[in-house]
Amino acid sequence: MTNGNFVTTRASTSSATQSNLPNGNSAVPNILSAPSSTLGDNILHNAPKYKVKVTFDYITVKNKHEGFLQGNGEWDLVAYVQGKKVDLTEASVDCLYQVGKSPDCGLGDVDDGQTVPFGNSVISTNAPNDITVELSRASPLSIFTVGFELDNCPYPLHFPNQIDLSSTFQKPRSEWQSSIADIQKYWETPGRFSCSSLAGSALGNADTPLGTINEIYDGPTYGVGTHEVQSSKGDFMIKYTISVEPIQPENVIIHQCDQSLNIEYGVTASSSKGTFQPSNAIDSNFNTKWVSAQSVKPWIKADLGKRQEAWPVCGVAIAWADGNAHKYSFIVSVSVDGTSFTKVFSGKSSGTSNLTEIYHFPQSIARYIRVMVTQSTPGVSTSIAQISELSIIGTP
Known part of the structure; x- marks a missing residue:
């Protein structure tokens, strides 16, 4: 696997698109279209x-x-x-x-x-x-x-x-x-x-x-x-x-929601196994990974920044370490305070690739983004989550 190969998906459907998405304020060309409405300082000619x-x-x-x-x-x-x-x-x-x-x-x-x-x-x-x-x-x-x-x-x-x-x-x-x-x-x-x-x-x-x-x-x-x-x-x-x-004001130019945001305060997780710590999911190294303990609904949570700050977010990019062997069912939720979360995406991975897959959701204001696996193996109530790389897509 090499950094730079991506699959982009909406809900549970997928289509192949090549791009480059390191973790930290980089564009995702030709993947995300400009949203019909936007939050944050992303309007050029009029204040939002x-x-x-x-x-x-x-x-x-x-x-x-x-x-x-x-x-x-x-x-x-x-x-x-x-x-x-x-x-x-x-x-x-x-x-x-x-x-x-x-x-x-x-x-x-x-x-x-x-x-x-x-x-x-x-x-x-x-x-x-x-x-x-x-x-x-x-x-x-x-x-x-x-x-x-x-x-x-x-x-x-x-x-x-x-x-x-x-x-x-x-x-x-x-x-x-x-x-x-x-x-x-x-x-x-x-x-x-x-x-x-x-x-x-x-x-x-x-x-x-x-x-x-x-x-x-x-x-x-x-x-x-x-x-x-x-x-x-x-x-x-x-x-x-x-x-x-x-x-959204009329006749304005809008920056696309297409940037990989800096996960300034790192990630935490519900559990981890051995040396497979949650920080491995944001180290830009596809040879490392976060692995959860086998549990009900394991999750990993990204913190974008300082207290009282939040950003417009519209997607997550996930490389499932064993994504060519497991079709993950998962939920993405967002929060401003880290306590009260709102579900913005529910779907499945392709199950055919361990390349990065991008999952879009309606643009939301958030500081915390949580990915929760609800099933990794059909018919089994507990799951093991394995993620090589996680990025958050939004507008800086």
Whole structure:
């Protein structure tokens, strides 16, 4: 076997194509076509843009803040995603909101330890629990909350539908969160919302501000994945999920997703046998190999780089050491954080070659790429994986 002979394949089909693919930022000519959409800094004439969707899943209340009435808490809580309001009280599942009246369920009636899901249920206002914003590569994603325990002050408090953050993001990066904290403090000022129907009484003002969340995520990953974030006072925890979809501008030139990326932080594996360590799979030497122990679903995982970094990836190149004797069934999954993986490819090797085979999948943002063998021998539940060389295809 010589370095330079390749088989390229999509799913379980294959066709022979000659190319050269060492591990580390080299082109794969005539194999991968330009993708219809792309993530990362790979557009020459316009900055890439992204649709970023934030879905609020649920809230867990840890301190309801009910003092005067010694009952359940009546919360009015909103979130701002890039300055656009998401009314979390109205989005509380099974919370029937009536204009001019406090809701008596969902966040309008919470107790310590209670978990309240968000989503469109029997809410008369049909309030959404998600929002989508469009961001350029240089723009950050801001998520923050403001809220009060109302003590029966008339609901809602009429927080603004949008807060302009443009001046905030013109400041140095180190000042962004403190600038947003100032916005939160403005809306948390005691007496900001007057309870006119109870003016002059002990319940005259909504003066019990809730803790806050103030998170900022940088592009192009924008914190993609699920987050559980505790408020500044520890009185609640919110779970939300961030997803990212690229937007391709018109009339631009795009670099092809056709580079062998540098696996900067090496590879790890579920197991290895003797001297056949996982590092052998990225040493550019086809005479060495990684061999797993015989086990259920052995895997090898590549780490492309430093914490918080991720790249557009669209394929893997694998030389199966015994690929001319075994047809491997395997799954390729990708991850930004190394914990939560998404399957992007499921297929089989050709079973006829120990040359490098390239497997394409839809372009994804990832730092970690995992190849998991699900079967190496038909009818046998355990597998032994043998890989001479592994490369990750993407856009640097």
